Amino acid sequence: MMPVSLASELWSELKRYISTVDRDEAADTVVNLLIDNDVDIEEIKSSFKGDAEIKRALSQFTEDIEEETEEEYEEDDDNY
Numbered sequence: 001m002m003p004v005s006l007a008s009e010l011w012s013e014l015k016r017y018i019s020t021v022d023r024d025e026a027a028d029t030v031v032n033l034l035i036d037n038d039v040d041i042e043e044i045k046s047s048f049k050g051d052a053e054i055k056r057a058l059s060q061f062t063e064d065i066e067e068e069t070e071e072e073y074e075e076d077d078d079n080y
Helices: 004-017 020-036 041-047 052-078
Strands: none
Touching (some): 020 052
């Protein structure tokens, strides 16, 4: 598996070739790929600190996880 620091360097170099409009979506893809490959969220935060697009993508990811968890709890409550 590629170290997160290498992924961070690649992102830093390649994002200048991605139009500003598409960077948020590209950052979402990077975060999802890292998460799917079992990279810890704290490790991503540490390696990509200072990168606004990745920071936003991580925030969105954690918000989505929290919403899914809340929905699961609500569904469990309905079953009782």
